[in-house]
Amino acid sequence: MSEKNPDEQRPADTNATQPDRPRSVGDDPPPITDGPQRLDPRWITVERISSWIYAGIVTIALLVFLGLCWSLGWFGLWLRLGFTLMSVGVSASLVYRAHIYPTLWYRRASYVLSQTAIEIRTGVWWRSVTSVPRSRIQHTDVEQGPLMRKYGIAKLIIHTAGTQHATVELIGLSRQQADRTRDHLIARVAGTHEPGRADGV
Amino acid sequence: MSDPPPRSHRLHPSSLLFQFVSGLRHFIVPGLLVLVVGASSDWAKWELYLMPILALFMVAQIVRYLSLRYRFDDHELVIRQGVLSRTERHIPFDRIQNIDLVQNVAHRALGVAEVRLQTASGSEPEAVLRVLAMHAVETMRERVFQGRERASSESEIGSAGGPAGSLARTGEPAERQEIVRLGLEELVRLGVISNRGLVLVAAAIGISYQFNPWERLNVSGWFQSARGLAEAGNLGPIAVGVAVAGASVLVLGLLIAMSIAWTVLKFHGFRLERVGDGFRISFGLLTRHTATVPARRIQFVSVHQSALARLMGRSSIRIETAGGSGDDGRHAFSRKWFVPILPTCDVPRVLNTVQPGLDMRHAPWRGLSAGAARRATRRALRNWLLPAVVVAVVFRPWGLAALVLPVLGVWLARRQCALTAYAMTDECVLFRSGVFTRKTSAARIDKIQAVRLAESPFDRRYRMATLAVDTAGAGPADHRIRVPYLDRQVAAQLAVDLTRLAESAAFRS
Known part of the structure; x- marks a missing residue:
């Protein structure tokens, strides 16, 4: 996962389509078919980096706290031992979250873009399948953070008129994949129905 | 009304009054607080600070009133507002979800109403028109709902429709049909059911925290004297129990009465009607x-x-x-x-x-699922059994009552599954x-x-x-x-x- 994205200097526009963008990174996005589609593996790297940064900050803070506890003799012995044990636990879970979890998540996540709906599967422990009928899509966003931009990853956000699932996120797509999916969803939304009728509002 | 092409309307002139009064509230509440809670000696100074703000506020309200105009276009309602930064809001008729009116006593005396237009977006009303004359409201209803019918029939036929303004009233003045009307008896029932008294009590407690009248009322003093009374009269525990029960019944009765009063006031004359293609709800004394x-x-x-x-x-x-x-x-x-x-x-x-x-x-x-009840039972036992046993063992004689909890928990979980x-x-x-x-x-x-x-x-x-x-x-x-x-x-x-x-x-x- 160490290849460099040649167009990392691209301006930070999040919504423009760039059909002439050189496709030098990763594979071409798979064509839009009825089968389940995987996310871009580069997402694992992005997720790992950001989670490692978080884990590092928390661990350092804990270490500083423990160091002060032990060197200055704060709290009782048992409490100190307890804190130490807890910190080890927290750090271990953060390491799990940063290193192992993204792979597991990636393996489980997929999406299906069918004629009737977009269906998104996510979750490792708490799993969910969210289906949004195509006519219910009000609008979509493609979002990229700085780290995501560096690795050519994007997040597709689908807005419906609903309440609980008013925004449905599809994270970990490659930029091209996100753009193509977006274009596909939008074309369908714009083309086939008279607004205000089919969106169920 | 065969008005020539889009004519724009203003709010009712009394809007100025209402806006001013409602704006004044922002000033009066802190002002009163200062007066009541704080030492009142510095009041004059506060007045001094408030005056220019008030004047500015008044001017702003007048400008706002003068600048706000709305008009009905072919398919949309257009609201223009502002002097320096002008906003023009277009609300297509067929996007308007509902039109809500609120009339307080003053509004009704003047024959005006506050109008809230709701669209599907966001949690706030799309537009609040404060206030319109009733006949203007009626016009708005007609235009919005007819405009919508027209829009949909046009799109079905595919014709462009006549010129603006020659709005042919094809639909007969929408027939009304009453669906529900609530009499006093039902409202009393509703008062009992909705238990609004508790809300009032909560509000009272909230206010009391702000002003703390307990010290003046000396509630603990009451208790002391009640206790003294009980001792002096040589009342046994049973008599005291009866007195307490009587007092609670009294309080409960009072709460229910308050709830009924609130409900009757709020829902007096409740009517749900079918009007053309929609429903109209109206209530309130x-x-x-x-x-x-x-x-x-x-x-x-x-x-x-x-x-x-x-x-x-x-x-x-x-x-x-x-x-x-x-x-x-x-x-x-x-x-x-x-x-x-x-x-x-x-x-x-x-x-x-x-x-x-x-x-x-x-x-x-x-x-x-067939296994749902079993799963819910297990879950309830897992959650309740251990704590209940611990409580029962630790607080032995009375704590044994806690053993009822797991039974209740299981019953509730199974009921939930069944229902x-x-x-x-x-x-x-x-x-x-x-x-x-x-x-x-x-x-x-x-x-x-x-x-x-x-x-x-x-x-x-x-x-x-x-x-x-x-x-x-x-x-x-x-x-x-x-x-x-x-x-x-x-x-x-x-x-x-x-x-x-x-x-x-x-x-x-």
Whole structure:
């Protein structure tokens, strides 16, 4: 996962389509078919980096706290031992979250873009399948953070008129994949129905 | 009215008065607080600070009033506002979900009303016109609802329509049909059921924290003297018990009376009518609320029965339209109080006017997974048994009462499982749940926005899943379609079916 994205200097526009963008990174996005589609593996790297940064900050803070506890003799012995044990636990879970979890998540996540709906599967422990009928899509966003931009990853956000699932996120797509999916969803939304009728509002 | 091309209108001149008064409230409340709570010697200084602000505020209000204009275009309502930065808001008629009116006593005396236009977006009303004369409101209703019919008929025919202004009134002045009218007797019942007295008590407590009148009232002194009285009169524990019970009954009675008074005041003259293609709700003795909801904007219908209401054979019906769901108290009255109280046997008739053919009682109800009750029982035992035993052992003689808790917990969990059910008809998804307050809801399939199937690790152990159906406008009805403890396969199939049906239903009509 160490290849460099040649167009990392691209301006930070999040919504423009760039059909002439050189496709030098990763594979071409798979064509839009009825089968389940995987996310871009580069997402694992992005997720790992950001989670490692978080884990590092928390661990350092804990270490500083423990160091002060032990060197200055704060709290009782048992409490100190307890804190130490807890910190080890927290750090271990953060390491799990940063290193192992993204792979597991990636393996489980997929999406299906069918004629009737977009269906998104996510979750490792708490799993969910969210289906949004195509006519219910009000609008979509493609979002990229700085780290995501560096690795050519994007997040597709689908807005419906609903309440609980008013925004449905599809994270970990490659930029091209996100753009193509977006274009596909939008074309369908714009083309086939008279607004205000089919969106169920 | 055959007005020449779009003529713009102003708000009613009394708007100035109301805006000024309502704006003044912002100043008066802190002012009063200073007067009451703080030392009143510095009051004069406060006045000095307030005066220029007040003057500025007044000018701003006048400018605002003069700059706000609205007009009806062919398909939309246009509201222009502002002097320096001008905003022009276009609201297409067919995007307006409902028109709500609020009239307090002063409004009614002057024959004006505050108008709130709701669209599907956001939690706030799209536009608040404060205030319009009643005949202007009537015009607005006509234009909005007729304009919408015209827009839809035009798009069906595909013609461009006549020139602006020559609005041919093809539709007869929409016929009205009364669906529900609430008399005093029902309102008293509603007062008992809704238990508003507690809300008033909460408000009183809230105020008391601000002003702390306890010191002056010397409540503990009362207790002391009551105790002294009891001792002096040589009253036994039974007499004291009777006195306490009597006092509680008195307080309870007072609370119920307050609740009844509040309810009668608020819902006096409640009427639900069918007006043309929509529903009109109106109620209120002092502040009069009127709302118009187009029938096809209704997303979700929910029938609620609290335990007390069931005892009296009463239900209430709430509806949801898209948008305006953020503040369910003030802005959503038309949906929260669609029918605040109704004999349960009368519910099918009213539902039938909302959604023809919807029969909640005889829907093909299906229960949860066969293993649901067992799973719920285990869960209840896991949660309750250990703490109850610990309490029982530690506080031995009296603590043994805690052993009732696991039994209750198990009963509740099993009841929940037995009472939760879902159903699918050609047009609707139905869901019911609740042990004490029972809620039964129906969402039209063509109003479904998203479907989610969720599995927790525990679900997986039992091969179960939760199915959630999302619709627009969730809030006032206070009930979501979320069916837990379904067999995994059943739930997955349902999710697929619902998504497919939702997509195809959208294009059927």
